[in-house]
Amino acid sequence: MPQPSPQTFIYTPPTEPWIDPVAVDDDIVVLNKPSGLLSVAGRDPALADCLQARVRERFPTATMVHRLDKDTSGIVVMARHKGALAHIGQQFEKRETEKRYIARVWGEVREEEGLIDLPLGVDWANKPRQRVDRETGRPAQTRYRVTGREGGITRLELVPLTGRTHQLRVHLLAIGHPILGDAFYAEGEVLAAADRLQLHAQMLGFRHPADGSMRGYSAPCPF
Structure with missing residues (x-):
């Protein structure tokens, strides 16, 4: 069983003050978020x-379109105006985006590929954790494919078909x-x-607000 949730949360974000954009134009800023950095500020001033906040130092109107967990690294898109947002x-709401993650997991995954179809809900006794909830959970599906085996560790490519909180981790x-x-x-x-969560958002694809064309943005896996 997982360890109890820590009673105190110590936030030590990476010290690099600026993150070079993967892409930037009049409508969007695409970034490779480092592990350990919150996507948006928490209520506590210590989580500011x-x-x-860092991106707005150069692009004051940039707003998060979606989020990655603090410990997950990878591609994030921010909108520079309300129309782009x-x-x-x-597209995120209608599940029209394309997402691909890389993860290293414990053990030898037998099947070369598969679909995890398990409903998820809040683990109320251990918030903010989530859990499989077959009675009242929301539908959640994740496709996986083995891309490498490392002696008791398996490297996977993951495609979430839904976007539930902690979906990949719980599945x-x-x-x-x-x-x-x-x-x-x-x-x-x-x-x-x-020494960090081995989960990386490698690719994100969506229709660009400028012309509606499908574009994909990627960042190499750091582990």
């Missing part, structure tokens, strides 16, 4: 440092292959196997 935000835990370095859902050897 975040990706959105609505255009791309609607992989549920099939017996927790993500390495996951402070929320791993323990013991699995937690100690990496």
Whole structure:
């Protein structure tokens, strides 16, 4: 079972003050978020440092369209005006975006590819954790494909078909292959196997607000 949620949250974001955009134009800013940095600020003033605040130092109107968990790295898109925010935000709501993640998980995943179809809901006794909830959970599906085996560790390509909180982390835990370095859902050897969560948003595709063309943005996996 996962360890109890820590009673105190110590936030130590990466010290690099500026993150070079993967792409920038009049409508959007695309960035490669580092692990350990919040996407948006928390209520506590100690959680004010975040990706959105840093980007707004150069692009004052930039607004998060979606979020990655603090410990997940990878591609994030921000909108530079309300029209772009609505255009791309609607694509996320309608599941019209393309997403691809890379993860390293504990154990040897037998099948070369598959679909995890397990409903998810809040684990009320351990918020903000989520859990598989077959009675009242919301539908959640994740496709996976093995891309490498490293002696007791498997590297996976993940495509979330839905966008539930902690979906990839809980789905992989549920099939017996927790993500390495996951402070929320791993323990013991699995937690100690990496110095960060081994989950990276490698690619994001969406229709650009300027002309409606489908474009994809990617960032190399850092692990």
